[in-house]
Amino acid sequence: MPEILRLSDGTVTLSPLGLNDVDAHLAGEDDQLVRWLNGGPGTRAAVEAHVRRTLEHWATGGPVHTFGVRTEGILAGTIDVQFDQPYLVPGQVNLAYGLYPAWRGRGLATRAVRLACLHAAAVGANQAIIRVDPDNTPSAAVARRSGFTYVKRSRDEDGDRLDWYVRHLTASIRQRPQS
Template sequence: MIGLRPIEVADAAAHLAALDRESVRRTAGPGPPKTMAEFERCAAEWATDGPRKTFTVVDVSSYALAGTLDVTLEPEFLAKRQADISYGIHPPWRGSGVPGRTIVLACRYLARNDSADEAVLRIDTDHKSDIALAHQLGFHYHRSSTESEGFLDWFIQAL
């Protein structure tokens, strides 16, 4: 069982210790925070109700930090009332349903707060398991693009 909570600066040491190359490269967008300044910026976004919310993904039974999740409301590359979701799950929690549950919780957060009408996942075309997960969760292929992050397939789901 996992949960989400707003990221805190105090989470930096645990997240940075668990961060691996795969966590950074598997996400489109800004990816997980990698410096103390980025953790401070993420906490400030929560304090000022900014458009980007970074969550800590928490293993509820052990309180261990399982990864991060970003929800960005109406970024410039999306339409009005669309939110971009990106996540980075730490190695021990990959392949165990945590990524899917994380996305479901993000969609529930967006719907509960009436923050968006659609959720968007932008996934590197090489990450076949992430693309399969998007389909499994009911996201529908929208388009492909070439961006600074690489070749991305876009998937959309109504909230």
């Protein structure tokens, strides 16, 4: 298991997803999450399989660290810290995040991204990437508010346009977050 399993800034807490989060995730999923993050509506079987994979990644040091974004003790969304992706160079991680509708617009995604950067730095990453569809302006705004800088537009393996935002994970953010 990675050294850091729970991170908090006092408002947002990141902790690994568990099977007890399946119902909350299914209840929170909406058209925006399906469009920008999930790739299709979730089913109980698919979400359970996904959570089992994420737990396996945590147990084995796998390439994706998936956190539940929690506030007020409630699952408000998810964030992935993705290592070893084909479009990354050594030392980079990709962040992918989404909040459920009831929790958007409160600054929680920005807080979650900042915490995820602390986690990435603590496990050795030196740069975080957020790739955003140019039409997903709320996600791009989260990247900018979280200290990321726009660097380029590219196309992914499916030909979809993606704007790349980058944040260097310097020694100043390599401090240990609250656990």
